Amino acid sequence: MEQSTESDICTDPVIRDQWYPLRALAELPEGATHHTRLLGVPVSCGVTRGRPWARTESAPGDGGTGALPVIDTYGYLWTSLGEPPPGVFEIPEYTEPDRRSMNAGSFIVATSAPRAVENFLDMGHFPYVHTGYLGIEPHTEVNPYDVEIIDGEIWATRCEFFQPMAAATATGGQMSKYTYRVPSPFAVMLYKSSPVDPERRDVIALLLQPMGHEQVVAHNFLCLLDDVNSDAEIKRFQQIIFAQDKPILENQIPRRLPLDPRAETPIRADHTSIVYRRHLRELGVNYGVVPA
Amino acid sequence: MASSRPEGQGWFPVAASDDAVAHHVVEAVLAERELAVWRDDDGWVNVWENRCLHRGVRLSIGHNEGMELVCQYHGWRYASRTAGCTYIPAHPADAPARTMCNRTYPAIERYGLIWTTLADATGSDGPPSSAPLESGSTLPLRAMAVNVPAGRALDSLAGLDLPDPNSPDGTTGGPHRRIDGFTLVAGSGEGVVVFFAQPVAAERCVVRGVVGPAPDEGATLALLRRFNRFLTEWRDEVEAQAEFRPGKRATPPPPTPAIAACSDGTRTRVRVSRRWLTARDVVAVELEAVDGVLPTVQPGAHIDVHLPGGLVRQYSLVNEPGRQDVYLIGVKLEPESRGGSRWIHQSLSVGDVLTIGGPHNNFALRRDAQLTLLIAGGIGITPLLSMARSLHRSGIDFRLHHFARSPEHLAFTDLLAGLGEHHRPHLGLDPAATTVELESILAEPGAGHQVYICGPGPMADAARRVAAEKGWPEESVHFEYFANTRPRDDRHPFTVELARSALTLEVPAGRSILEVVRENGVQLESSCEQGACGTCTVGVIEGVVDHQDVHLSERERAEGRRVVTCVSRAAGDRLVLDL
Incomplete structure (x- = not known):
C-alpha cells in the first residue's frame, strides 16, 4: 500500500464529517x-470482545x-474523522427478513471516490464494459430519465436499460428498470428490478472509503432477493462486474473528478452525473475533485 | 556545442513506425503529455491527446477499427485525421455536434520513426535533419527507456565507444557529434547510427537509435542484438550514476489541458483534385483541403458548395468517416439547371479553388439496427453509399437497394463493388414496377429494422407511402429529399418571439423567419434554404406552424414542436421559438 502523504489529508469539512x-x-x-487509511490518515479498526472500535494511527501533520x-x-x-451525523443514511430494505445482505468485495482502486460514484451512476457503458452481462450491442440507447435532489440526496428515476444477464439469478435478457440514489457524496446505490420478483427491487450499493484523493476502497454492499445462488455465486457475479x-476507472485522466462543467463533454445520458458534479460544487467539496 | 530545443517545443520521436501496426493503438509520452498513436487503414498516422473528451478515459485502451478509433468506455467513435466525434451510441439517432473533437498533434514519419510536436506546428520546421539518414533505408533499434534527463542520456552516449554498424564486431571510437540537444550521430564511413532522445519527464527519456543505411537482411538480427546488449548495459550504468530514485519528481506535472474544440467548419477552402464522369450525366468531384485537414465526415452528411454568382448547392458526401483525405461528391446534370450542376459539369476544372460550408448532418445513421435498408433512387445513392461503407466496415447488416434507369446510370460502381452482395441494383423500372419492388423490399418491418430513403421526390414519396402501408413505425423511416418541389406560400405575415434572445420580430409577407432572425443579429445556421435539408430547424414553444418543408416527418409536423425556419411560417399570428 502506498504511504499517505501530507497532501492527502482532508481539510474539507463536508467530506470529513461523513461516515465511511x-x-x-x-x-x-x-x-x-x-x-488502512481514510482521507490520508492511517487508521486501524477491529472488534474486541464484541465491541467495534477504530482509531487513528500516527499520521503526518496530525501527531x-x-x-x-x-x-x-x-x-x-463505519467511522468518521469529523463531526458526523447521528447515524448512517437509511437503507430500509436491510431489515426485510427474506433478503440476503453481504459485502460482495472490498476492492482497492487507483481512482478518486467521485469518479467511482459517477461510473456507478452510468448506464451508457454497459454494452461496452459489461458486455453480455449488463448490456450488449446493438442495445446502446439511453432513454431519458428524471433526476432530482430530495432532502440533500440525488435520486434518478425512470432509468431503464436492456440487459442480457442482469444478475446471478437472470435466465435471459430483460429491460431492467433502475433507480439510482446518492445518499452522501461518496456513497451510491441502485434499486433494480429483481429477476425473481418483478414487484420488488434488489439493492446494490458502492460505499467508497477514500484512502487518499486518488485511491479508494470500494465496498460493494448487496441486499438481494435470491434464494437460489450461494453467497459465493452471488459474490462471483458482482466481482466479475467490478473487475x-x-x-x-484506472485509465481516466485526471483521476480526480473535474467539477468545471467545461472540463469534459456530457450528453443527455449523463444527466445524473451533471447533477452530481453540480451538487458537489454547491456543497463546496474539494476532496478527490478538480475544483471548478 | 549543440543548440537546444526546449522540451515540447520542437519535434520529437514518440514511436517507431513499426509500432503503429494495423488496428492497434500505441501509448506514448512526450514531456509528461500522454499521447495515443494509431495508424488508419490508409496508412495515415494519428497522434492524439490520450484522453476521450467525454469522460477522460485513455484512448490508447480503445479500439482502432481502421478508419475510426472507438473509445472503450462508451463506444464513442472518432474519425481518423480530425479526431472529430462521429457517433454516440447512447443517442443513436443524433448526429454529434461538429465541435466535439479530441486534441490532435501533427505527425511526420521519418527515419522509421513517428515524430510529433506539442507546439503549434505552423511555422515549425519538422524533425531535425540528419543527412546520413536521409538517403536510403533505415533500421530503427529497440527503443531504450532510461531514468535520466534526455540531455544527460545523450551526453553520456556521446563519449562512449559504440558498436560500429559497418563491421560485425568493430566499434566507432568517440566522441560523437551532437546535432542538437536531443540528437547524436556516431560512426564514420558508410553506415552511421543516430540517437534521438524523446523527453518523457524531467528525469526520464526514451533513446531511439536509427542505423542507416539498413544492413543486409542477413546481418540485421546480429546488429540489433549487439546494440540491444550495449544499450541495456549502458542504461544500467547511467541510471546508477544518476542515483535515480523512483517517484522523484523535479517539477509538478503539467495541468491537464482543456478539451480542444474543432473548428465549427462553417467555411473551408478546398481545391478540385480530381473529376471524372462516374455515370451518365454524373460527374464525380474530389475536393482536397487548401490548408490543414478537412472537417469530420459523418455518414449521411452534406456540404454546401459555393459557386460563382452567389449560388450555393448542397451535395452529400460519399466518404465514410475517417476516410476523408479528400471529399467525394457526385453531381448530376439537371436538365433544368439554373447554373449549379451545369456550371460544375461544364466549367469546373482540376485545380479550381472553391469555398464550402459544413459538413451538416441532418440524415444521421443509427448504428444500433439489426438490419438497415438503404433505398436509393438515381443520384440519391451518394449519402446512402457513405452509410453503406460505414456499416460494411463495422460488420453491421444492411442492404443497399439502388434504383436507376440503366447500368450506365449507376455512379461509383467501384465503391459499390466493394459492398458485394449487399448492393442490390433495380434497373429500368417504371413507377408502377418500382412500387411493386418497394412493396417486396419493405414487406417486413421487423423490430430493430431501420430504413433510409434518398432519391427524387416521386420515388421518395412512393417509398415512404409503401413503408407506411406495410406498417413501418414512422421513427424507423428516415429520408432526405434533393429539393423541396412542393408549392410554397409566403404571403402570410406574423410575429415571432425568440424566448432565449428576448426579442419580438415581425415577419412580413415575402420574407422568411430565418432572414428576419438573422437581420436582428441572432445566429442561426442554414444550408439549402428551401426546406429540404433541415439545418435551420428550431424548437417551437408556442403557436401553430404552417409546415412548408420536406424535411420533417408527418409525426413531427403533427406534433408541431419544430419548425424549418427557411420556408415554414406561423399558421396564426404568432410563434414562440426556442432561440
Whole structure:
C-alpha cells in the first residue's frame, strides 16, 4: 500500500464529517486489527470482545493517535474523522427478513471516490464494459430519465436499460428498470428490478472509503432477493462486474473528478452525473475533485 | 556545442513506425503529455491527446477499427485525421455536434520513426535533419527507456565507444557529434547510427537509435542484438550514476489541458483534385483541403458548395468517416439547371479553388439496427453509399437497394463493388414496377429494422407511402429529399418571439423567419434554404406552424414542436421559438 502523504489529508469539512465504512464485519475476526487509511490518515479498526472500535494511527501533520467514533450497521464498521451525523443514511430494505445482505468485495482502486460514484451512476457503458452481462450491442440507447435532489440526496428515476444477464439469478435478457440514489457524496446505490420478483427491487450499493484523493476502497454492499445462488455465486457475479469497471476507472485522466462543467463533454445520458458534479460544487467539496 | 530545443517545443520521436501496426493503438509520452498513436487503414498516422473528451478515459485502451478509433468506455467513435466525434451510441439517432473533437498533434514519419510536436506546428520546421539518414533505408533499434534527463542520456552516449554498424564486431571510437540537444550521430564511413532522445519527464527519456543505411537482411538480427546488449548495459550504468530514485519528481506535472474544440467548419477552402464522369450525366468531384485537414465526415452528411454568382448547392458526401483525405461528391446534370450542376459539369476544372460550408448532418445513421435498408433512387445513392461503407466496415447488416434507369446510370460502381452482395441494383423500372419492388423490399418491418430513403421526390414519396402501408413505425423511416418541389406560400405575415434572445420580430409577407432572425443579429445556421435539408430547424414553444418543408416527418409536423425556419411560417399570428 502506498504511504499517505501530507497532501492527502482532508481539510474539507463536508467530506470529513461523513461516515465511511472501513471493513465488512464478516471479514473482521474477533481480536484482529485491520490497518488502512481514510482521507490520508492511517487508521486501524477491529472488534474486541464484541465491541467495534477504530482509531487513528500516527499520521503526518496530525501527531498522536486517538479513538474515532464507530457505528456498526449494514454489516460494516463505519467511522468518521469529523463531526458526523447521528447515524448512517437509511437503507430500509436491510431489515426485510427474506433478503440476503453481504459485502460482495472490498476492492482497492487507483481512482478518486467521485469518479467511482459517477461510473456507478452510468448506464451508457454497459454494452461496452459489461458486455453480455449488463448490456450488449446493438442495445446502446439511453432513454431519458428524471433526476432530482430530495432532502440533500440525488435520486434518478425512470432509468431503464436492456440487459442480457442482469444478475446471478437472470435466465435471459430483460429491460431492467433502475433507480439510482446518492445518499452522501461518496456513497451510491441502485434499486433494480429483481429477476425473481418483478414487484420488488434488489439493492446494490458502492460505499467508497477514500484512502487518499486518488485511491479508494470500494465496498460493494448487496441486499438481494435470491434464494437460489450461494453467497459465493452471488459474490462471483458482482466481482466479475467490478473487475470490468476497475481498468476503466484506472485509465481516466485526471483521476480526480473535474467539477468545471467545461472540463469534459456530457450528453443527455449523463444527466445524473451533471447533477452530481453540480451538487458537489454547491456543497463546496474539494476532496478527490478538480475544483471548478 | 549543440543548440537546444526546449522540451515540447520542437519535434520529437514518440514511436517507431513499426509500432503503429494495423488496428492497434500505441501509448506514448512526450514531456509528461500522454499521447495515443494509431495508424488508419490508409496508412495515415494519428497522434492524439490520450484522453476521450467525454469522460477522460485513455484512448490508447480503445479500439482502432481502421478508419475510426472507438473509445472503450462508451463506444464513442472518432474519425481518423480530425479526431472529430462521429457517433454516440447512447443517442443513436443524433448526429454529434461538429465541435466535439479530441486534441490532435501533427505527425511526420521519418527515419522509421513517428515524430510529433506539442507546439503549434505552423511555422515549425519538422524533425531535425540528419543527412546520413536521409538517403536510403533505415533500421530503427529497440527503443531504450532510461531514468535520466534526455540531455544527460545523450551526453553520456556521446563519449562512449559504440558498436560500429559497418563491421560485425568493430566499434566507432568517440566522441560523437551532437546535432542538437536531443540528437547524436556516431560512426564514420558508410553506415552511421543516430540517437534521438524523446523527453518523457524531467528525469526520464526514451533513446531511439536509427542505423542507416539498413544492413543486409542477413546481418540485421546480429546488429540489433549487439546494440540491444550495449544499450541495456549502458542504461544500467547511467541510471546508477544518476542515483535515480523512483517517484522523484523535479517539477509538478503539467495541468491537464482543456478539451480542444474543432473548428465549427462553417467555411473551408478546398481545391478540385480530381473529376471524372462516374455515370451518365454524373460527374464525380474530389475536393482536397487548401490548408490543414478537412472537417469530420459523418455518414449521411452534406456540404454546401459555393459557386460563382452567389449560388450555393448542397451535395452529400460519399466518404465514410475517417476516410476523408479528400471529399467525394457526385453531381448530376439537371436538365433544368439554373447554373449549379451545369456550371460544375461544364466549367469546373482540376485545380479550381472553391469555398464550402459544413459538413451538416441532418440524415444521421443509427448504428444500433439489426438490419438497415438503404433505398436509393438515381443520384440519391451518394449519402446512402457513405452509410453503406460505414456499416460494411463495422460488420453491421444492411442492404443497399439502388434504383436507376440503366447500368450506365449507376455512379461509383467501384465503391459499390466493394459492398458485394449487399448492393442490390433495380434497373429500368417504371413507377408502377418500382412500387411493386418497394412493396417486396419493405414487406417486413421487423423490430430493430431501420430504413433510409434518398432519391427524387416521386420515388421518395412512393417509398415512404409503401413503408407506411406495410406498417413501418414512422421513427424507423428516415429520408432526405434533393429539393423541396412542393408549392410554397409566403404571403402570410406574423410575429415571432425568440424566448432565449428576448426579442419580438415581425415577419412580413415575402420574407422568411430565418432572414428576419438573422437581420436582428441572432445566429442561426442554414444550408439549402428551401426546406429540404433541415439545418435551420428550431424548437417551437408556442403557436401553430404552417409546415412548408420536406424535411420533417408527418409525426413531427403533427406534433408541431419544430419548425424549418427557411420556408415554414406561423399558421396564426404568432410563434414562440426556442432561440
